[in-house]
Amino acid sequence: MKILLIGSGGREHALAWAISASPLCERLFIAPGNPGTAQCGENVAVDIADHAAVVAFCHLQAIGLVVVGPEGPLVAGIADDLRAAGIKVFGPSKAAAQLEGSKGFTKELCAQFNIPTAAFGRFTSADTAKAYAARQGAPIVVKADGLAAGKGVVMAETLDQANEAIDMMFSGGLGSAGAEVVIEEWMIGEEASFFAICDGTNALALASAQDHKRVGDGDTGPNTGGMGAYSPAPVMTPAMEERVMAEIIRPTLVGMAKRGMPFQGVLFAGLMITAEGPKLIEYNVRFGDPECEVLMPRLKSDIVPALLAACDGVLGSFDLRWAEEAALTVVLAAKGYPGKPETGSVIRGVEKADALDDVLVFHAGTKLREGELVAHGGRVLNVVGLGKSVREAQAKAYQAVDLIDWPEGFCRRDIGWQAVKREQA
Structure with a gap:
């Protein structure tokens, strides 16, 4: 079949590398791609923000599967527009993509369905946010509610830093992403990244990873989109992985289905492994970057059948093999x-x-x-x-x-x- 991969980053190069190796992939297009993805398929100059243009390209080329790499198009509803045009797409609906598009949405879901996460508050004004931070005390975490390219989280070690972050977000420093702010308890533990491919009902666990968000050695400096990663993450033992599936991933799928927005695609749980067990930091609704770059080289199975199984709702009896290295x-x-x-x-x-x-x-x-x-x-x-x-x-x-x-x-x-x-x- 012909496959269209949407995106242009390192995650997309890793996905293109894996998808192009599949016997099911007759021809791979990447929109817009980069010089690396051009080695795996054909880069095409299609404006991915123009959903009608993407749909038209898919019809023109008889695309059998679209794989959406980045979060922006998903939050903007590209999967809905493709499905409405009869095109198979791996990625969640606009409604389900709120799991990444709105941190407040995810926190409320966690509260409703008893999914372990940090204590939090949601705010639409700087004054009430600062008052909450003052009551909770530092250290504390300040997050922009919307998409901010990995830069919307401030780990405030003092109340002055928290107030500065709150002012920055509400004054438009992160654009519309900071129109609402979530303030969270600072959790203690070790972070890990956990991925599961979902078909709306079933979830298939992938390998674990751990990334490094801070820009400097020794985990210092501001947060970034990620400065490196490795897989597997030793903290994610088989027993811990099963707890994550039972306490976080499966309840999320149940909750999303009950809300009338079943989740299909890849669910990326940013976790804190605390003394009490795993807690959700936040969700992403696509493969991580740079985690995807360490997952794909370890995947021994063909990725394309797994993506298709998620689209078709038949993940229940599916399995994947991973290299031990x-x-x-x-x-x-x-x-x-x-x-x-x-x-x-x-x-x-x-x-x-x-x-x-x-x-x-x-x-x-x-x-x-x-x-x-x-x-x-x-x-x-x-x-x-x-x-x-x-x-x-x-x-x-x-x-x-x-x-x-x-x-x-x-x-x-x-x-x-x-x-x-x-x-x-």
């Missing part, structure tokens, strides 16, 4: 990220890095300019290493990173430190 990705970002990144600089040596054994390089914010690869975004490359342990995967990834000649870029040098520390213990 670990995968670790290091994000190379442009200087200035997560603020205003410096773009346009030339990147050399990617081919050398990609040629190493047990290494993959996925493109994110890149473009070609007169035949040269240049930076075109904040997070620019994902360098993935594979190994028998996280430590071995880490060594492979950084060996490849050091072959890339890009003075205007930077990366964290400690991705995977928690797992490596466990392995050395």
Whole structure:
């Protein structure tokens, strides 16, 4: 069948790499794609914000399946428009995508269906938000309700930081995303990323991962979209995975169905593993980025049948096989990220890095300019290493990173430190 993949980042390059390997994939289109996805299929200049244009392209090319990578089009309802046109699509409806599009929506769902999460409050004015923060005390977490490209969460260690974040959001610092604010209890524990493909009723657990949100080594500095990740996450034991499915994922599917908005697609639960057990930090309604870049290389099964089973509501008897080896990705970002990144600089040596054994390089914010690869975004490359342990995967990834000649870029040098520390213990 012909498949259309929507998106242009590192997640989409990883998905394109996996989808293009499927015997079911006759031809793969990526809209708009990047120089990396062009190695897996055909990039097409279709405006993904123009849903009618996407539908027209699908009809023109007889597309059998659309896979939506990023959250923006899902929250905007692209899956609804495709389904209305009779086109099969992997991704939730606009109503179900509220799980990511509105943090307040998700918190209320958790409260209604007894899904463990942090204590919280929802606010539409700075004064009431500040009063709540003052009553709760610091440290505390301030979140923009809407989509903010991974930059809408402030971990406030003092009330002054919390008040500053509240003022920034309500004054339009994050656009419409900050029109409402959620303030949460600061949870103590270890974070993990957990993924499940869902068909509206059934959920199929995928491999676990752990990402690194802070921009600097030692988990310092502001939050980002993610500076690196590894899989599997040692904190997610089989027993913990089953608790997550039983206490968080399945109740969410039940709750969404009861609300008349069954969830089909991939459910990405950001978790805090606390002393009491797993608690939901937030939901995303698509594959994580950079987590997808470590999940796809570990997936031994063909991904396309799983995507189709989710679309068709037949995941109940489905299973996937995963490699035992670990995968670790290091994000190379442009200087200035997560603020205003410096773009346009030339990147050399990617081919050398990609040629190493047990290494993959996925493109994110890149473009070609007169035949040269240049930076075109904040997070620019994902360098993935594979190994028998996280430590071995880490060594492979950084060996490849050091072959890339890009003075205007930077990366964290400690991705995977928690797992490596466990392995050395």
